[in-house]
Amino acid sequence: MAEKNRGKRLVKYVPDYVIFDLExxxxxxxxxxxxxxxxxxxxxxxxxxxxxxxVNPGCPIPWQATQVNGITDEMVREAPQIKEALSDFFAYTKDFVLVGHNIHSFDLKFIQEKAKNLFGRTVDNDYIDTLYMARQCLPQLAHHKLTDVASYFRISIEGAHRALNDCIMNLKCYEKLGELQESIHIDLCPKCGGELKRRNGKFGEFLGCSNFPECRYTAQIRK
Ligand SMILES: [Zn+2]
Structure with missing residues (x-):
């Protein structure tokens, strides 16, 4: 079972944040x-x-991974191990809002898992997943991978799949998505800042929080 994310998933653009990416x-x-x-x-x-x-993973890097990100055993030989790297990452991110692409289902799961095993701790930062923002603001796109979103905004995708390049690419996408978001109306949950979505219940349609079941806020749809 993957670890649950502890912080709340926010849906609205914030101007102060740490954007991150893992390979x-x-x-x-x-x-x-x-x-x-x-x-x-x-x-x-x-x-x-x-x-x-x-990060030196203490094991050979599978060729499939190297094919994606270009990172080889040779490159990580002198690199710190995960315990040191993660502790530096925590010192860097403090309690900032974390932003990233697909972090809800991927990167944060890795961070939570390693944090639990190495430090017996959880990561409680609130976070914004730009994948959700992209789906919300660009419903016309068939795919919402980071490179799809970047291409849409005519942002260079050169050097994709190395972590820092992806951070910079995603930071530009996030800023653009933030601007787009201002032009569409989003109903926000007053309890947690999540997005209120239309759901179907026994008594018809209502608004429910996207952080359900952690947040159980509901509201009637105003006619
Ligand atoms: Zn809520």
């Missing part, structure tokens, strides 16, 4: 390892500084 040896947080962590701290829409480290 891994595979897609299973319980079995696979992190081989690169990058993050960029942004305040009032401007980059403050960046954080990036390769």
């Amino acid at each position: 891994t040896t595979g897609i299973n947080p319980a079995a696979d390892e992190i081989i690169e962590i990058s993050a960029v701290r942004v305040k009032e829409r401007a980059v403050v500084d960046t954080f990036s480290t390769l």
Whole structure:
């Protein structure tokens, strides 16, 4: 069972945040390892500084992973191990809102899993997943991978699948999505800042919080 995300998933653009990305040896947080962590701290829409480290996973990197991100055993030989890298990452991210693409289902699961095993702790930062923002703001796109969203905004996808490049690419996408979001109306949950979505219940349609079941806020649809 993958670890649950602890912080709340926010749906509305915030101007102060840390955007991050991981490269891994595979897609299973319980079995696979992190081989690169990058993050960029942004305040009032401007980059403050960046954080990036390769990670020595203590095992050979499968060729399938190297094919995606180009990271080889040779490159990580002198890199810190995950315990040190993750502790630096936590010091860097503090309690900032975390932003990333598909982090709800992927990157945060890895972070939670390793945090539990190495430090017996959870990651409680609230977070924004730009995949959800992209689906919400760009429903006309058939696919919402980071490179799809970047291409839509005519943002360069050169160097994709290395963590820091993806952070920068996603930061530009996030800022664009934030602007788009202002032009559409979103009903926000007054309890947790999640998105209120139309749901069907026994008594007809109502608004329910997207953070259900953690948040059980509901409201009637105003006619
Ligand atoms: Zn809520």
